[in-house]
Amino acid sequence: MTRDQKAPVCVLGTGLIGGSLLRAAIGAGYDAWGYNRSEAGAQAARADGYDVRSDLLGVLTRAADTDALIVIAVPMPAVDHLLADVSTFAPRCTLTDVVSVKAPVAAAVRQRGLAARYVGGHPMAGTSESGWAATDPDLFRGAAWAVSVDDGTHPQPWRRVVRLALDCGAVVVPVAAEEHDHAVARISHLPHVLAEALALAGTTGGELALGLAAGSFRDGTRVAATAPNLVRAICEPNAAALLGVLEETLTVLSVARDSLRIDGSLADLVEAGHDARQNYETAQRWEITDIRPGDHDWLERLRTAGRGGGVLTELN
Amino acid sequence: MTRDQKAPVCVLGTGLIGGSLLRAAIGAGYDAWGYNRSEAGAQAARADGYDVRSDLLGVLTRAADTDALIVIAVPMPAVDHLLADVSTFAPRCTLTDVVSVKAPVAAAVRQRGLAARYVGGHPMAGTSESGWAATDPDLFRGAAWAVSVDDGTHPQPWRRVVRLALDCGAVVVPVAAEEHDHAVARISHLPHVLAEALALAGTTGGELALGLAAGSFRDGTRVAATAPNLVRAICEPNAAALLGVLEETLTVLSVARDSLRIDGSLADLVEAGHDARQNYETAQRWEITDIRPGDHDWLERLRTAGRGGGVLTELN
Structure with missing residues (x-):
C-alpha cells in the first residue's frame, strides 16, 4: 500500500x-x-x-x-x-x-x-x-x-x-470515454427509453390491460419509475450515442413488424434476441x-x- | 357448493x-x-x-x-x-x-x-x-x-x-376474447418483442457493453431468455393486435428520437412513461x-x- x-x-x-x-x-x-x-x-x-x-x-x-x-x-x-x-x-x-x-x-x-x-x-x-x-x-x-x-x-x-x-x-x-458512452447507450440509456415506451403502451390499454399485466410488463417497465429529471439527466447528455442505437433499434423493430405482417413470423427477431440474451447470461x-x-x-x-x-x- | x-x-x-x-x-x-x-x-x-x-x-x-x-x-x-x-x-x-x-x-x-x-x-x-x-x-x-x-x-x-x-x-x-387479445398484445407480447430488440442492441455492443450491463438491461431483457419457439407460439397467433401496438410504439419511439435529435430532449417520452408506470403501480x-x-x-x-x-x- x-x-x-x-x-x-x-x-x-x-x-x-x-x-x-x-x-x-x-x-x-x-x-x-x-x-x-x-x-x-x-x-x-x-x-x-x-x-x-x-x-x-x-x-x-x-x-x-x-x-x-x-x-x-x-x-x-x-x-x-x-x-x-x-x-x-x-x-x-x-x-x-x-x-x-x-x-x-x-x-x-x-x-x-x-x-x-x-x-x-x-x-x-x-x-x-x-x-x-x-x-x-x-x-x-x-x-x-x-x-x-x-x-x-x-x-x-x-x-x-x-x-x-x-x-x-x-x-x-x-x-475510453467515447467507448463507454457508446456502450452505456446500449445497455443503460436504451433500456430507459424502451421502458418508458412500454409503460405508455400498457397504460394506453386502460385498466383492463394494466390489470392483466404480469412479470414481463413489470420487469420491462421497472426503470420507468425513475424520477423523470434523473432519466433525462442520464440520457440526454449522451444524445449522439443514444440516437445511433435508437435508430438501429427502430430498424430492428420495423423489420420485425414487416416480417410479422407479411409472413406472420417473428422468427428472426426472436431467435437473434434469444441468442443475444444467452450471450449476456454466459458472458x-x-x-x-x-x-x-x-x-x-x-x-x-x-x-x-x-x-x-x-x-x-x-x-x- | x-x-x-x-x-x-x-x-x-x-x-x-x-x-x-x-x-x-x-x-x-x-x-x-x-x-x-x-x-x-x-x-x-x-x-x-x-x-x-x-x-x-x-x-x-x-x-x-x-x-x-x-x-x-x-x-x-x-x-x-x-x-x-x-x-x-x-x-x-x-x-x-x-x-x-x-x-x-x-x-x-x-x-x-x-x-x-x-x-x-x-x-x-x-x-x-x-x-x-x-x-x-x-x-x-x-x-x-x-x-x-x-x-x-x-x-x-x-x-x-x-x-x-x-x-x-x-x-x-x-x-371478451377480442379485448383480451388486444390487452395482452400491450402488456405481454410487446414486452417480449422489446426485450428481444434490447438484448440484440446489447450484444451488438460486444463484450464491453455486456460487461457493463446492470439492472436495467438485465430486467429489460429477462423474457428474451424464454425458448424462441414458445415466444413465437405466444406472439404470432396474436399478430393483428400486436401489429397495431407495435406500430403505435414505433411512432412513440420515432417521435422521441426526433425530439432528442432536434431539441436534445426526451422530456415528453420520459414524463409520459413515468406517469404510465405510476398508473400501473397504483392501479x-x-x-x-x-x-x-x-x-x-x-x-x-x-x-x-x-x-x-x-x-x-x-x-x-
Missing part, C-alpha cells in the same frame, strides 16, 4: 450513488465526508452519522487541506457548476466522478483546466429510487465500475480511483493481471483488455 | 402452466390428472407423484367417463390437434384453456363444434422457464386469470372454470360482487366491470 491508497475521500453529491459511495468508503476504512446541495439531504446523512454539509466552500477547503480524492456525484447538468468551485478552491486535488456519461464530463474537466489529476469513473449500479434514503453501502458489491483510460491519463490518480472502486467492492472495467469476466499503470502502452493495453471483457480485481 | 364445483380436472399439456395448474388443482382438493405428449415429460410428473400419461386416448376416455373439466394447456399451434381428439373422445366435457390468446382458440373450438361447453381462460403468470421442472403449485397465487365472457357463454361451464381459477389462488378478470383491483352468472345481461355487465379493473374473488 502506498501512502495515498487510503487517503481521504470527498464526495460532492450524496444522492443514491454518491451517498452509497460515501457509506462504502467509510466502511472500507477511508476518512470520507461529503457535500449535498440541499441542507435537508445533508441533515438526513448526518442523522445516520455521516459528515455531510451543504457548505461547499468548507467541504472543498477541507479536501484541499487534506489532499483528498474528490468525487463528483451529481447529474451531468450540475457537473460544471461544481467543477468551477473545485478549480477555484481545490485545484490540486485528484478528481474523479460517477456520472453516467464520460466524454462530456472529461470535456468539462479539460475546460476547467483540471484534466491532469482527473480520471473518470462510472459504477454500473443503481435502482429506480434516489436520494440519501435509498443509499446502500453494498450497492457496488460485485458491480462493474468503469474507469477511464483515455490518452493522457496519469498513473497516480488512476491508481487512486481504481483503489477506491475496488475497496467499494466493485470490479474495474478500463474503458464471463476475466481478470487483467499483467498490465501495470505506467508500463509502456498501459492505456492502450487496458483499453484492449476492457473491450474484450477484462476487469481488474486488484491493483498490481 | 354444487356437485360439479370440485368435479375432476383433466389437464392436456403439463408444461409450466398446465403442470402448475395440475399441481395447484390437486393441492386444492380436485381429482386431477394430465396428458403430456412427451413420455419423458409425463414420467417427470409421475416421478413427483402426479398421474400424467402420454396416452391421449386413455386420458380423454377417463375425462369423458368422469365428466371432467378439460383444460387445454398447450401452445396455440398445438391446440387444434388436441381439439380434434377432444371432439371425438370427450365431446360432452366442459372445456377451457390456458392459452395466451383467446379469439383464435375460440374460433378453433367453434369449428370443432365444442363451443357450447367452452369457456376460455388465461392465467397471467409465467417465468422464462418452461417444462415440468419449472412447475409451481403457487404460480397462480394472487395472479389475474382472464376468463372469457363472450356472448353465448353458458353459466354452468363458466362457473366451473371460474371456480378452478379461484381455487388455484387467482383472481378472475372477466373479458387497484376492485371486487365485482353484484353480478351472478345467468342474471339478465350478466355477460355484458361482467365485460364492463372487467374493462374497469373489476375482478372476481369468489363465486356468487
Whole structure:
C-alpha cells in the first residue's frame, strides 16, 4: 500500500450513488465526508452519522487541506457548476466522478483546466429510487465500475480511483470515454427509453390491460419509475450515442413488424434476441493481471483488455 | 357448493402452466390428472407423484367417463390437434384453456363444434422457464386469470372454470376474447418483442457493453431468455393486435428520437412513461360482487366491470 491508497475521500453529491459511495468508503476504512446541495439531504446523512454539509466552500477547503480524492456525484447538468468551485478552491486535488456519461464530463474537466489529476469513473449500479434514503453501502458489491483510460491519463490518480472502486467492492472495467458512452447507450440509456415506451403502451390499454399485466410488463417497465429529471439527466447528455442505437433499434423493430405482417413470423427477431440474451447470461469476466499503470502502452493495453471483457480485481 | 364445483380436472399439456395448474388443482382438493405428449415429460410428473400419461386416448376416455373439466394447456399451434381428439373422445366435457390468446382458440373450438361447453381462460403468470421442472403449485397465487365472457357463454361451464381459477389462488378478470387479445398484445407480447430488440442492441455492443450491463438491461431483457419457439407460439397467433401496438410504439419511439435529435430532449417520452408506470403501480383491483352468472345481461355487465379493473374473488 502506498501512502495515498487510503487517503481521504470527498464526495460532492450524496444522492443514491454518491451517498452509497460515501457509506462504502467509510466502511472500507477511508476518512470520507461529503457535500449535498440541499441542507435537508445533508441533515438526513448526518442523522445516520455521516459528515455531510451543504457548505461547499468548507467541504472543498477541507479536501484541499487534506489532499483528498474528490468525487463528483451529481447529474451531468450540475457537473460544471461544481467543477468551477473545485478549480477555484481545490485545484490540486485528484478528481474523479460517477456520472453516467464520460466524454462530456472529461470535456468539462479539460475546460476547467483540471484534466491532469482527473480520471473518470462510472459504477454500473443503481435502482429506480434516489436520494440519501435509498443509499446502500453494498450497492457496488460485485458491480462493474468503469474507469477511464483515455490518452493522457496519469498513473497516480488512476491508481487512486481504481483503489477506491475496488475497496467499494466493485470490479474495474478500463474503458475510453467515447467507448463507454457508446456502450452505456446500449445497455443503460436504451433500456430507459424502451421502458418508458412500454409503460405508455400498457397504460394506453386502460385498466383492463394494466390489470392483466404480469412479470414481463413489470420487469420491462421497472426503470420507468425513475424520477423523470434523473432519466433525462442520464440520457440526454449522451444524445449522439443514444440516437445511433435508437435508430438501429427502430430498424430492428420495423423489420420485425414487416416480417410479422407479411409472413406472420417473428422468427428472426426472436431467435437473434434469444441468442443475444444467452450471450449476456454466459458472458464471463476475466481478470487483467499483467498490465501495470505506467508500463509502456498501459492505456492502450487496458483499453484492449476492457473491450474484450477484462476487469481488474486488484491493483498490481 | 354444487356437485360439479370440485368435479375432476383433466389437464392436456403439463408444461409450466398446465403442470402448475395440475399441481395447484390437486393441492386444492380436485381429482386431477394430465396428458403430456412427451413420455419423458409425463414420467417427470409421475416421478413427483402426479398421474400424467402420454396416452391421449386413455386420458380423454377417463375425462369423458368422469365428466371432467378439460383444460387445454398447450401452445396455440398445438391446440387444434388436441381439439380434434377432444371432439371425438370427450365431446360432452366442459372445456377451457390456458392459452395466451383467446379469439383464435375460440374460433378453433367453434369449428370443432365444442363451443357450447367452452369457456376460455388465461392465467397471467409465467417465468422464462418452461417444462415440468419449472412447475409451481403457487404460480397462480394472487395472479389475474382472464376468463372469457363472450356472448353465448353458458353459466354452468363458466362457473366451473371460474371456480378452478379461484381455487388455484387467482383472481378472475372477466373479458371478451377480442379485448383480451388486444390487452395482452400491450402488456405481454410487446414486452417480449422489446426485450428481444434490447438484448440484440446489447450484444451488438460486444463484450464491453455486456460487461457493463446492470439492472436495467438485465430486467429489460429477462423474457428474451424464454425458448424462441414458445415466444413465437405466444406472439404470432396474436399478430393483428400486436401489429397495431407495435406500430403505435414505433411512432412513440420515432417521435422521441426526433425530439432528442432536434431539441436534445426526451422530456415528453420520459414524463409520459413515468406517469404510465405510476398508473400501473397504483392501479387497484376492485371486487365485482353484484353480478351472478345467468342474471339478465350478466355477460355484458361482467365485460364492463372487467374493462374497469373489476375482478372476481369468489363465486356468487
